[in-house]
Amino acid sequence: MNRRTLFGTAAGATALAAFARERSVLAKSSDMDVELRGSTGRMERLGTLELESQQDFTLGFRVFHAKKMRRMSGMLLNDALIEAGLDPKETMTYDQMLEIADKNPQINLASRTWIANQQVTWKTLQDYFHANADMYLSEMEAADNIGPGTLELSPDMYVPEYTRHEIHIQPDGYVGDPFAGHVYHYGTNSFYISVLGHNEQDQIHKNVAGRLPLPADGKVKRILDMGCGIGQMSAALKERFPDAEVWGVDIGGPMVRYAHMRANDFGNGANFRQALAEETGFPDGYFDLVTSYIMHHEVPGEKTKEIIEEANRVLRPGGVYTPLDFVSGGTTGRAAQLHGRWFDHRWNNEVWSLSYHSIDFTKEIAKRGFKKIAGAPPIARQFGDRNFAKT
Amino acid sequence: MAKLKTTRPTYAVDAIPSDITDAQYLGNPVLDNLVSTVIAMGTEMWATKRRLKVVEAVMEQKGVTSEMIEQYVPTDAQAEAWEVDRDRFIDLAFGPLTHTSGTHFSSDFKKRGDDS
Known part of the structure; x- marks a missing residue:
């Protein structure tokens, strides 16, 4: 991150x-x-x-x-x-x-x-x-x-x-x-230490995975983690739902290789596939939960819209969509806020972060066949409130 | 960074390099290079100090005295290997001094990722 x-x-x-x-x-x-x-x-x-x-x-x-x-x-x-x-x-x-x-x-x-x-x-x-x-x-x-x-x-x-x-x-x-x-x-271990705290044992991913809301019927048989990177979230989800079929997808071949090797190392049965988040290759309605962990600010705003549509396609009716990423929106702001965003965009080479902030991510989800889950608390303060269910 | 040369499958493709090495922050490229050197020196200095802490702790456990350390003469093989490592250290710490950048300031950099 x-x-x-x-x-x-x-x-x-x-x-x-x-x-x-x-x-x-x-x-x-x-x-x-x-x-x-x-x-x-x-x-x-x-x-x-x-x-x-x-x-x-x-x-x-x-x-x-x-x-x-x-x-x-x-x-x-x-x-x-x-x-x-x-x-x-x-x-x-x-x-x-x-x-x-x-x-x-x-x-x-x-x-x-x-x-x-x-x-x-x-x-x-x-x-x-x-x-x-x-x-x-x-x-x-x-x-x-x-x-x-x-x-x-x-x-x-x-x-x-x-x-x-x-x-x-x-x-x-x-x-x-x-x-x-x-x-x-x-x-990235040092990223975590300097902003959120320790994550050497995937503590932050486990904490976040533990807070994802469930479908109204409580059934969770299959889970998709989009843009999984090295699979920390995927593995944490497998630990929370040991009987579920968990998939992490990422376009980075070396990333999913490492994710798979690492998960195997500690006996975690998450599955990994090299694939784009906007084109996962899974059947319609296959998953009960779809999530992603700070992926969207690394893709163009237009791709985010495609990815939301793909999440909708692979979720079953009533399935839960909880993409985790920073609060978005706005091409203007207070100087301190803009300076932080510029720093990440230009010096941390987050090429698509301004594109991400140019759209209102939460509203884009609501436009595409999802309804906010009433009463589900935000997963983390900096991630906004994006707990949705497929209508 | 150098590309890894291997004939084995890597599942890697060509990346698009960042352009931040073209940026100049301090009004003079020499000052920018010095910052890189200072950070690299700090890295190497701390790595050395931390290693010494380990060495001293292990020595104490094994009964090795400071006098034995002072009197030690490296073998030819050691001397050769240490020279290689010295050159790696120098390259990490002082390599940035050879970097040539443009004269851009941050506001000259265009926003990226505008897909609208």
């Missing part, structure tokens, strides 16, 4: 920075299973102490940045607006905001340090997995065809241009590097 600056958690960072005290080794899912330094719960330790320590630094810096530098940046922007005779509470455009923000060297320094840290995070991870490619490719090849869950790859499928961007400036993005899943998993 990206994330929006919500809370800094210095205590959390300190806890993670401490050397792992409780070690375990995950069940061997194949003879080629690579766990060079054991595991902490379901999180395999990185392959070298050096890489682990490099990631420890970039995580710590990210927390520092969220708590100190972005806060400083916000205060300076506020001051600059007042100095320019503008009211920080007034609505403005991106161009108006940038006209002010660009002139402040400390705001720019905050942007630049964040990018440098992000680049080091990705580079050190990708360099490691490339340097040990044969070993890790063998591990994935061995895992591709074993269960408990299944993996469906489509190496010849068309991968649309809109999915090929280097989201979060992750080198080669989600589709272009054989180890995109590995790199994403370890790199």
Whole structure:
């Protein structure tokens, strides 16, 4: 995920920075299973102490940045607006905001340090997995065809241009590097720590999965997780509904390979398929629950509309649709809000985030054969209220 | 970033590179490069300090003294391997100083993803 600056958690960072005290080794899912330094719960330790320590630094810096530098940046922007005779509470455009923000060297320094840290995070991870490619490719090849869950790859499928961007400036993005899943998993841990808290054991995904509303008849036999990435939400859903058939779909071949391998490692039977969210390939009315975890702000607004229609198609009448993503809407706003969005859009390379914010996601769902579930509480504050049932 | 060269199946396709390396934030590309170096240096310095903490803890358990460490002479193979690692460190920390960027500021960057 990206994330929006919500809370800094210095205590959390300190806890993670401490050397792992409780070690375990995950069940061997194949003879080629690579766990060079054991595991902490379901999180395999990185392959070298050096890489682990490099990631420890970039995580710590990210927390520092969220708590100190972005806060400083916000205060300076506020001051600059007042100095320019503008009211920080007034609505403005991106161009108006940038006209002010660009002139402040400390705001720019905050942007630049964040990018440098992000680049080091990705580079050190990708360099490691490339340097040990044969070993890790063998591990994935061995895992591709074993269960408990299944993996469906489509190496010849068309991968649309809109999915090929280097989201979060992750080198080669989600589709272009054989180890995109590995790199994403370890790199995004620091995202969570700096905004939402610990997620090394998928705590955040489990919490969210545990709050999804059920269909009125209570029947949940099949579940779809669209844009599943490395399958953290899919696995959490399988844990909540162990008897259900759970599918995660994602266009990133390396992502679903990693998702499948990882789920197998801890005995989770979620299934994964390389597919677009707008074209999942499942039959009409197949699922009881359809969800997605912060996928929509990474796709064009027009694709979001197609994906809603696909969710409607694959859900049975009365099935529940709960796509989780940020509160959307608006091409203008207060300067502080716009600065945060611009930062994610441009410097975190969330290419489609402004397109996402150009539509009202919740209203688009309501237009397409869904009705809000009365009384179902929002899943999480930052995700808005999008609990719908197919009419 | 370098592409992985392999003949094995990877299920990867060509990505569209980010353009943020063209951005200049601090009014002078040299200053931008220095920021990258400072972050990389911090990364490497902390990795080293953290490793030393592990080494000292293990040594203490095994009865290895500080004097033994001070007197140690690397083998030829070690010296060679350490040189490789030193060069990797230098490339990570100081490589950014060789980056050449445009003269753009953030407001010169166009909004992306406009599919309307």
